[in-house]
Amino acid sequence: MTRSDSSLKPLFGWAAGLAALILLPFVINTYIILLTTEVMIMGIFALSFNLLFGYTGLLSFGHAAFFGMGGYVTAYLLSHACPSLTLAFLTGVAGASLTAIVVGYLSVKLDEIYFAILTLGFGMMFFSLAHQWRSVTGGSDGLTGLVVPRLGWGAFSVDISSPWHYYYLVVAAFLLTVWILRRITQSNFGLILVSIRENKERAAFTGINIRAYRLASFSIAGFFAGVAGGLFAVFDRMASPSMLHWTTSAQPVLMTVLGGAHTFFGPVVGSILFFFIEHIITKFTDIWMIYLGAILIPLVIFFPEGVLGTLLGLKKRKHG
Amino acid sequence: MAPILEVKNLTKHFGKFQAVTGVSLTVEKGELTALIGPNGAGKTTFYNMLSGKFPPTSGKIFFEGRDITGAPPHKIARMGIGRSFQITNIFTSMTVMENILSALIAHHGAGTSFFAPARKNKKLLEEGSKILESLGLTPYADMPTTQLSYGDKRLVEIGIVLANSPRLVLLDEPTAGMTPEETERMIELIHHLADETDTTFFLTEHDMKVVFSVSKKIYVLHQGSLLAAGSPEEIQKNPEVRKAYLGGEIHA
Ligand SMILES: Nc1ncnc2c1ncn2[C@@H]1O[C@H](COP(=O)(O)OP(=O)(O)O)[C@@H](O)[C@H]1O
Ligand SMILES: [Mg+2]
Numbered sequence: 001m002t003r004s005d006s007s008l009k010p011l012f013g014w015a016a017g018l019a020a021l022i023l024l025p026f027v028i029n030t031y032i033i034l035l036t037t038e039v040m041i042m043g044i045f046a047l048s049f050n051l052l053f054g055y056t057g058l059l060s061f062g063h064a065a066f067f068g069m070g071g072y073v074t075a076y077l078l079s080h081a082c083p084s085l086t087l088a089f090l091t092g093v094a095g096a097s098l099t100a101i102v103v104g105y106l107s108v109k110l111d112e113i114y115f116a117i118l119t120l121g122f123g124m125m126f127f128s129l130a131h132q133w134r135s136v137t138g139g140s141d142g143l144t145g146l147v148v149p150r151l152g153w154g155a156f157s158v159d160i161s162s163p164w165h166y167y168y169l170v171v172a173a174f175l176l177t178v179w180i181l182r183r184i185t186q187s188n189f190g191l192i193l194v195s196i197r198e199n200k201e202r203a204a205f206t207g208i209n210i211r212a213y214r215l216a217s218f219s220i221a222g223f224f225a226g227v228a229g230g231l232f233a234v235f236d237r238m239a240s241p242s243m244l245h246w247t248t249s250a251q252p253v254l255m256t257v258l259g260g261a262h263t264f265f266g267p268v269v270g271s272i273l274f275f276f277i278e279h280i281i282t283k284f285t286d287i288w289m290i291y292l293g294a295i296l297i298p299l300v301i302f303f304p305e306g307v308l309g310t311l312l313g314l315k316k317r318k319h320g
Numbered sequence: 321m322a323p324i325l326e327v328k329n330l331t332k333h334f335g336k337f338q339a340v341t342g343v344s345l346t347v348e349k350g351e352l353t354a355l356i357g358p359n360g361a362g363k364t365t366f367y368n369m370l371s372g373k374f375p376p377t378s379g380k381i382f383f384e385g386r387d388i389t390g391a392p393p394h395k396i397a398r399m400g401i402g403r404s405f406q407i408t409n410i411f412t413s414m415t416v417m418e419n420i421l422s423a424l425i426a427h428h429g430a431g432t433s434f435f436a437p438a439r440k441n442k443k444l445l446e447e448g449s450k451i452l453e454s455l456g457l458t459p460y461a462d463m464p465t466t467q468l469s470y471g472d473k474r475l476v477e478i479g480i481v482l483a484n485s486p487r488l489v490l491l492d493e494p495t496a497g498m499t500p501e502e503t504e505r506m507i508e509l510i511h512h513l514a515d516e517t518d519t520t521f522f523l524t525e526h527d528m529k530v531v532f533s534v535s536k537k538i539y540v541l542h543q544g545s546l547l548a549a550g551s552p553e554e555i556q557k558n559p560e561v562r563k564a565y566l567g568g569e570i571h572a
Binding site: 186195198 | 371373392393394397398402403405409410411412413414418419421422423425426427430431432433434435436437438439441477480483484
């Protein structure tokens, strides 16, 4: 393979992916459009989680806290006559980021299982809060009755209540997230995160302030989880406690393990597989989680690098 | 000239056990110094205090006249003290060059660059290539460290340390577990680096033969206390040192 070939190849992949996402609505029905929208939102959520898990080596079991915070703040504003969708959404993302900074500050001191348990604890705390604080959160019913304003200003605005329009909005958010997170993981900062994951003792004795980097990673992850949460609330026209439930925290974990934590797109592939498996199995049974478990266990045992990770590994071995 | 490192009365207790007891010593700038002692003497514990892994129970550590006692590892590293570990400590699944790049980024305080690709940074790559060349690791630059020989892995760790441009380097048994050829190569390298650069090297060893040829000054640690200090010749003649080593090991 020549040099120009190898540098053009990824560009080709990006162009193909972009074209597919843009053209998809012309060939599929509304149901699949909605499903793909949800897959992309959860893909953003899983990618944000993997900055922490795959790149920084921190397994968070409370990532739904920031997803939920983004969702609730956005939903609160939209159910209280906020005139601007952008404003509601950005406030949601800001709320998620601030929450992540505080939770992260208190959590990143700890390692491994202790970190996992502490983040799980914080996640449960936010769930109870949403459940109990009825006047603000709507309790177990959640926040409903969202009024979704047009996106943009005056003549340059679109109504996003149509699934197609919202699909394209989510495509834009998804691509932007992918691009930014990809740049971050390949930057100096990203390389330092990986070295912390690989060997935090060596990193510390190399002059790296582990806590500061972990906190930065945690906050960025919280930011993008907030993006996913805000998009999800608008998509669902509501924010409910299930957004904050620990099983929602488990979703990006499962998706990432399914797709592969050590490849950038692993979590995206994982979220596609997750929805695919869910929708096939729920056609036959309601207790789909049991079947998902039955599929996951052999996957984790035989494909510890995830589906995408294993495929890329095979390709590498064949070519090199 | 003031010593680059001055340690006063350093003591470390683990519960009731005294791993290091009242050790005072100095390392002069540019003078290759060794801390020797049999296994369990307290050498690693001593280095752990110098490099900030844990604070001493009592005593003081001065680096270039500054009190660094109890400072955390990353701060001590940023001040200019680098260290290697007795058990090889590198960024395992990363490539050799990535190992060096991480240390270079840390050294330049460039970790807050969130957007420019690290592996395409010409300036850092050039610096990294120079370090790899000085260690003879150039052919392995893009190889994951898992594929390297044991001796080369230990060289990668030296590379990480050098990338921080430290003024004082602590090497904890740099030849531990090496074959005789690897040991010779490592000793030659340390000798070379000590001569060619401004960096001061301070290393530990349990095998005295290794250090006699390169050190200017030797401290002997025995059961946590300093037993002797002096030039290699003086140490070789010292009867107490001979006794501590049971006579057998000093034939350098
Ligand atoms: N973290 C620790 N906790 C308890 N005991 C320790 C610890 N680190 C070292 N020791 C003990 O201190 C003594 C000195 O160990 P060490 O400093 O590793 O010696 P050396 O490096 O000279 O072989 C040993 O008896 C060891 O078991
Ligand atoms: Mg030791």
